[in-house]
Amino acid sequence: MSLPQIVLFLFCVVTVAFSSTNFSACLDEVRSGKWGTEGALDNFGHPVANLSQATAVSYSLCVRACGSGSEPFSWNTFSQQFTAWLLPYLALVSQLPFGAKTRLDNLSSMLLTVGSPTIAAYSLALTVLNGHWIAQRFSHLTYPNVKNAVRILSSLQQSPLQVDSDGSLLASLIILPENDEFWEELVDWLNYVHTWSISAVASILWVILAYLFTVIDSFTGKFMLALCELELTTHLGTVVTYSTLNANGQAVGSVFLWLLPVVVAWLQISPKCDHARVHDALRRANKIAYVATPDGGPTLASNVGHRRAISIRKSSGAIHCDEQCTAPVFNYARFIPWTLAVNDVYRAFREASFKLESHQAVHGDTWEHGDRSARIRPANRRGSSTQVAAYVLPVVKPFASEFLDKRNRSRWGPDILSRFILASFLALGLTWGTIGAAICVSYFTPAEGIGCRTGSYILYGVLSTIVWMLLATSSVLAHYSTFTSTFNGRYLHTTATRAAGILSIILRRTGKTIAALNAIWIMVACLLQFSSVWDRCYCNSSVFSLGKNAFNAIDISPADIALMNVPWIGSVALACGCAVLFMAFVNVFINPVLPE
Template sequence: MTAVTYEVCLAKCGSSQEPFSWSTFSQEFSAWLLPYLALISQLPFGARHRPENLMSALLTVGSPVLAGYSMFLTLLNARWVSQSFESISYPNSNSAVKVLSSLQQVPLRVTSEDCLLPSLVILPENDSFWSDFADFLDYTHTWSISAAMSILWVVVAYIFTVADSLSDVSANINSNGQGVGSIWLWLLPIVIGWLQLSPKCDYGRLQGAFHRANGMAYVASHQGPPVKASVVSDICAISIDGIDVSSPDEKYTPPVFNYARALSWAQAAEETLNIFRRASINAKLHKPVNPTEDWRIAGRGDLIHPDNRSGSPDDVKEYCRQPYYAVRSRWASGIFLRMFLSSLLPLALQWGTTGAAILAIWFTPTTKLGCRSLSYLIYGALSTIVWMLLVASSILGHYSIAYRPREARYHVPVAAQTARTLSTVLRWIGKTLAIINAIGLVASSVFQFSNLYDRCYCNGSVIGRGASAYILLDPSAFPYFGQMRGSWLGALALASGCAVGFIGFINLFSDSVST
């Protein structure tokens, strides 16, 4: 006898699982799952408090789509600001690109009040601000021996275990880790991608860089030369605003939270860009900041003579004033296109690895949808739902914050209040689902190795087969045994191809980009 029906299996064996086998569990767990769990430690953290770092790990495992989306959006935003500054010929523009690109891991805010931001761009006294600020932020979270060894461990373990499982297909067929190896493979390109981008996410270093740089900032004065901005006001032209944020996630520096601050960052970056652009246009027309002065030719080593960049606060503001036809929007140029493009590859990575895991299990006797493949399908679906909820939350939150009054007497429109409430609800639902999904993925992998799925219901694929479910007693007697091996190889190719393709695109677009 090579197979029995589901009813016969229940009658003879009952509905409980097969006995737990420590030798099988320890071997499969250490080979297929443990390397990935260790690799999680190589994700970029750097938050101020440990719970925020834990939450970033749970969000990454609970929604690889969200992690990949935040990564690609960070990359595309950095390329956008870099390319936008290419047409600008004004002192400090190169340093400004480095500063803005490096500050995507904080709730970046800029203000033109009291002539702060225009003075920061125009005045020659602020040249050291930009260059030194860029230097303060010039540290890397990149390749290390521990990171390289963790990645190498995953790759070597994956190759060896795949080769071993293909050499003896019938051994431990129901607790085999082919599906587990594929469902977790997304973690490898995510870790490598962040190591390539090297995000500036250490809260202590970022805060220290801000304090040192803002202490060097000058602002135009009505009487005499420019004065230190710290003397005029406690407000800074560029700051980490942890109060006026659309959601608490904006304040957390681990880069997986970049989804929450991408809209506000892009708005701040574009406001800075527009001031540089206007100053560059006026400089090309040989217009000095002080309209009563004549344009002076720059000496050797100067792009623009310092005297052409000095004036009163009114002169500085007028010099940077945008044309009357320029429309200021809360949505930065091209941000929604970048958000759309940032979604494509993470979705492909998620469903490439998830689809590979389902494929490997689907054609393993008994074929069709069963407990194992259903758990993978649920994981991929929840990961996608979490991404959708949190991105929608960020859009609604950014929309609502534009109407937040600075004084109590101002009325907040009903639409903004509704958007704010809905943003909070969606964020909590999304993060709760991410936590459940992360725990569920680990639990499902452990269940497979501990024989919890080795019961009549799961081994018979009752979910997919229904009344025609059967349990195969001798896997080698399966008529499509060769097809099963082919499906395992196909799953391996699909998961590996998606992972390699993701890494390839990261390297393709990350040339000369600092984040």
């Protein structure tokens, strides 16, 4: 939170601390006739014939009779609400996977997650769908190490994966029997988990119990009364002894409920996002990687040069900086490049599998049949660098080679549209299912309409969606900016690609700035509710939607609470249902069957 925002918040707290607005006393004055008969209403906004039956006042009368200030600040109320409704979610944020290279990147990922649940859920859904997609795509391949390749490529979703398929580097890594150790060791070195710690389980249970108690309290009011034996002031400013009208707690609990399935899902996936460990694993594995030589004898790749078949792409400027951040929330930025890199490996394994099934040896001589101990003899997998490189290329007729090359080397990658649409649908469903539930709770609390609380939730959801749109578009433009044309053997960027790169940077920075502000906004909005800043005529009268018909419902009867039960129950069902459906999706697609 910036210094001006802190000062503003402290000013608001100090202001309400000395405020003397009391809506109950104000309503008593209206009922006594002190302020005349005009503006005395029931809780549906209808004028009452008898002033003694007034339970609400028009906005104009509320300002005149009660003043424009808010209810007095109560530290006991603030601390209880903050501890019960917001603190559990703040503790749960600490269980998100980070692992970026710098603290600034970790802070950026936290603000991006809280500021845009949509992009957080979108990156998570993409990660799950990518893992399922790669297992399906490689499922029919039979060449050695294909299972390890799937596990490795899936684990490298949190890194800017780079695959060098030129020459015989990738072909050697796949074909040569000396590289079996590379695949086995890299799988082992990447096999670490973002584990279920005691603190993670405690935070998850804390959130579940807090939300459960809030829902129970919202409908019965007996929970807090039995615990505290106090008369609790509702967010409408009415002292209620028979029931607590706890719209604040249920709304705040719903607006952050998306965080629960996101954290649990990441713990289940256990993303390999530790920058240092991933880089070290690849560095160690590449030390034992072999490459074919022109005379047929394999040698360590380190003896030939610095290029490696599978590596982590180094920083390539401001356009691709989000790809470099290993926090999983940035998987949206790596979606297309990762898909293309995986497809390069898939094509090489596919052609090698086809030739293996037809018993074609790499060196071109007679195939040596295996036995029970070895399905394919190492001699069949050795050859010169030219022979190894040719082994992973498709054998096609000359007139079809150009068409096949264009089909296989798509600039966007296979099946990205279907995964994008499904991930977007899931992310938007989780976002608006939980935030929408908070909106419904506040909207259907008298006076029904859009006030400060409802408006703050709508703004949070809208900005979350806008951030997702900006960042998803930015990732597409960033990838498009890498397209080049050739002239006299040189690679050149066109005006369109340069413009796409600039626009990508602008959209990404705008989106991340909005996300950071949105994260701060939702925290401040909750604090304003807990500190009674919004317990004032303007906020309680739903002026945004009711306009000149705005009114403040002060005396809430049991009959009014009964009418609110239907939309409130629907809101709870909506929030919980969307969270459960998202978790169901994760558990259906996670841990797919790997190829043998």
